[in-house]
Amino acid sequence: MRHLVPAVAIALLLTGCSSSSQSDGGVPFQPKPTAPASASTSGQSETNGYTKLRLGDTAELSAKADGSQPATWTIEKIEIDPPCNGSTGTKHVLLLHVRANTGPDKNAAELIPEAFRYTSFAEPGENGGTTPANVSLCQSKEPGSGPLPVPYQRNQELTGTVALVVPEANGTLIQNSPGITGEGWEWWYPGR
Numbered sequence: 001m002r003h004l005v006p007a008v009a010i011a012l013l014l015t016g017c018s019s020s021s022q023s024d025g026g027v028p029f030q031p032k033p034t035a036p037a038s039a040s041t042s043g044q045s046e047t048n049g050y051t052k053l054r055l056g057d058t059a060e061l062s063a064k065a066d067g068s069q070p071a072t073w074t075i076e077k078i079e080i081d082p083p084c085n086g087s088t089g090t091k092h093v094l095l096l097h098v099r100a101n102t103g104p105d106k107n108a109a110e111l112i113p114e115a116f117r118y119t120s121f122a123e124p125g126e127n128g129g130t131t132p133a134n135v136s137l138c139q140s141k142e143p144g145s146g147p148l149p150v151p152y153q154r155n156q157e158l159t160g161t162v163a164l165v166v167p168e169a170n171g172t173l174i175q176n177s178p179g180i181t182g183e184g185w186e187w188w189y190p191g192r
Helices: 004-014 106-115
Strands: 032-034 045-047 050-054 058-062 071-080 092-101 121-124 130-132 157-166 172-176 184-188
Touching: 050 058, 058 106, 071 106, 121 157
Parallel strands: 050 184
Antiparallel strands: 032 058, 045 050, 058 071, 071 092, 092 157, 121 130, 121 172, 172 184
16 A cells, blocks of 8 residues: 555656646647638738738637637728827827627637737837837727727627827837737738
């Protein structure tokens, strides 16, 4: 009996027993950014893990590999340096007008707020690097264009704005995928 307890403990260690969190069906949760097949493919390609999109294109976030409907969103318009209170010095304010559908996947719906945090955005920098965006309190003057609401639940249609401060109004905005390093979307917009 004395030799059985250490043998069982060693067997458990060697088989890799762990208590990692897993979602439905025992499959580890892995969000996956995609460009939908139904969206216009003009201007869409993927390089270095980032899907290139233009304003009005649709981005998707699938949290399951089972083909269930993903959460989707579109950045319909970007206002560059709209009239706001306060100064950003030599930096620029980008006001993103967003339309989102959280879809039926609970995990993907819960990741949408993370996808629209200012820390998810950056601009391409020199030598292949990126410059992170900062938060702005700027609000659109257009009727019905308040900040994007949170929290999100399944099967919601949402519209609103996200305000960012960036160093350049250069025409490309990187949106990093929540939970996946080195993947996401590059939104092209008419720069200054």
